[in-house]
Amino acid sequence: MIRDIEWNHILDSISNDAHEAIIRNDFVEPFLTALGFTKTEWFPEFMTGKGADSVDYAARKNSVGDIFRDTKTNPYVLIEVKGRRTVAGAQINLANGTSKYKETKEQIKRYLLSPKCQTARWGIITNATHIQLFRRHEKVIVPATSNYLIKKDNIAQIVSQIKNLIDNPPRALSVCVYNDKGGVGKTTTVANLAAILAHLGKKVLVIDFDPQQGDLTASLRKQEGKVKLSDCLINHKIDIHNTIQKFQVKFKNPPTLKNIFDLIPSDSALEKYMEPGEQAKIQGGSARLKRLIEPLLEEYDYIIFDCPTNWTFFSQSCVYASDVVLIPTQHNNFASLKNSQKVIQKYIPEIRDKRDDGRPVALPIFFNHHKPTDAAMKRTHDFIQSLLTTSSGGINKDLLPYYYPKASLGSFDKSIFSIPEYAIVASAGFSGIPAALTHKIAHASYLALAKEYFL
Template identity: 45%
Template sequence: MDSAVKNQALVDALVKNLPEDANEAQVSEIFASELFNFLGFEVNERVPNFNTRSGTDPVDHALRHNTENDIFNQTKTNPDILVELKKRNLNLAPGSKGYKDTFKQIKRYLLAENCKTVKWGIITNANHIQLFRKHGKVIHPATVCLEINPENIIKIATLVKEKIYRPQKALTVAVYNKKGGVGKTTTTVNTAATLSLLNKKVLIVDFDPDQRDLTNSLAIKPSQPSFNQCLVNESINIRDVIYPYKRKFKNLQKEFGFDVIPIPLDEPLEVWHEDKLRQEIDVTKLSEILEPLKNNYDYILIDSSPNWRIFSQSAIYAADVVLIPTKHNNFFSLENAAAAIKKYIPEVQRKRKDGGPLILPIFFNGEKATEAQMKDAKSHINQLIKDAKQDQNNKFDLLPYFYPRYTAANKNMKIFELPNYASIGKSAFSNVPAVYKDKMVREYYKSLVKEYFLL
């Protein structure tokens, strides 16, 4: 079937064939079948009612291209894409109950036992469609939830197809809190080191020019050209400002490391002056220059500035997800996390118009907490959640960002914690990530990457 025929068949599915009140079976038979044709999947590359091993209900469709000796609808193994369908009159508009329930459903399927190879999830009712990307245990939007009509269906389906067939390897993570002193740099460096120990290829970016703590903590002394020059001069290749950080340790019996984009410690602060930079770049620039690197790494971690200026805005814009460290004994860090979640990051989401970045739940970073202190912290968090829900100008549900395990049936208020451990901070003075030196610290950070990133 040539492309013109596929295009017309997909349009006809909406215009001529699909009833306005189509049930789920009709959406599947009339619309989804033509969508799958358009996306390039033959009939024997589709499995309806695929058993994900997540509860008793199967996902509506699984897709994967055949290989020479593996016909997908015969072997029913290693799917690439899961598709969850809904009846046409179910409200899938962003923010609706139908949307929230369907997102939870596709997320559960994507993380299920039988779906370890899955990279994409699609939800649609033939009025709306959204594509999600799976990277490890992170499920983040690859598009916004798009409204479908006969005039735009080819454009939207083409966008989905291009995303699926041109995937990017890296997950880009901005480590951010508008409050300083919460351990963003420590988190960035030790998370990168931990991922490297798990055989992941990692790039970290120092994008806090006021402090340059990341560059300093690793004792990197970059020469010309500099990162700043790369931002403002398109003729400079981003790869020319990347520095390898490698260390060989006897206790690990192997060399480990990651790549770094540093900021020269002796570079005048004037070249990073915000007014000057805004004349030459905007918040999209960091994303643009990192784009060619995204198939060279498994993870790109950005150490963001503790403010809401061009540096932090650019880091958030470039990210797939945002990781927010806080301190249980620093209420300002909790308030700034709430402000970032409720106000600042949504500004970038609206500008990007692709559904990203995804905001990950907060965690408590590296402070010993007494029972009384934890009680006070959660009391403060509860007030932040209550205030956000009652804000008449911008009602917002902060609950899943502070208590991600909380449900109506299970009122679990657990917040992930990195314990206080002296060698984490002390290692910065030796210019070596703590996870490379201390077994207990390695276990702490392994728990963090498993909590947020790895299955």
């Protein structure tokens, strides 16, 4: 199918001044054909169900008695198209970092979350100069490819890659819980988030990649197994599946032993890889963990990493292996807020440049162990305001959504999601059972966390 399309001729025929209608007809419709969709399997100006919003194209494979062009239900792929110039003659640039790219990216994310697009798994933006694929996993939308600059010598490869991803969607969303500041409840968040997601019927794997403390492993009353994660870093013949243990809970009423989630525990041999000389023995460096978990992506709905605080090989590996980074902070902890900015603006982009596929992305911060007072919150918001203020005195609009995700030009909403402070959450380590499974209020709080960010 891809070979039948003369991409060189198509690209030559589209002028630098082409308006949107030309891009649709001459590029996007052949592109849809190359993805394997027939003309009865796509529909232009698809109404998303959110006000008057319509996405330029929606597509889905037909089934017996269900022709997408006729039923216009349950789209699978959405495409938002831009021209190379506006009707007024202004250039449209979809390169990374441009205002039009940011606007179009937000547009496709809004469409993917719209009422009539709940079945859509993929979103694409393009103007036949740039093209990027986005993946939706429940509530989370992440890039699935780089934002490619289209050329004659790469267009066939780009189309092939996008088609392969759309035809073979990964099951898991990988999540790293990280802040470059200790004591903010990363491990507690991992355990309780995993427990809640599992309670909701999701298949969850937790990986403890903290070489020194291994607090998650200890808090769940687990120990390293005969086959260790440290072994897998070096020995490519070892099956990662052999490191997985079941975290089970004995319930009294009714008496039952129930599997909650799976765990790859930390192990004592990981600590030696804190030394640069030992790290050099790991083929692929910080990319090794990502490659290790690739066989597991089709077996779980969520893979969640617990890692150490400092920006070391271990935390870099977990961020590298993740689609998204969830950042716990504390409203009364100056360093946790300051360091979250470093994670968002420095560390995550550093990994994203190495991966070159648009991932990982940061999720908005949340307050952990939250017990606010009016005076403390005023101080907190004043400090966040200072983080957001640019050298010219304006607001850093790129950073704003990570601190105040509900803020807009019309309403500067300072709402930040928070998990209240509960003694039962901190003391749950003594029982070996995450508080979200045993404590009603803790359960409600972590359920709210899961819904806020993931579901």
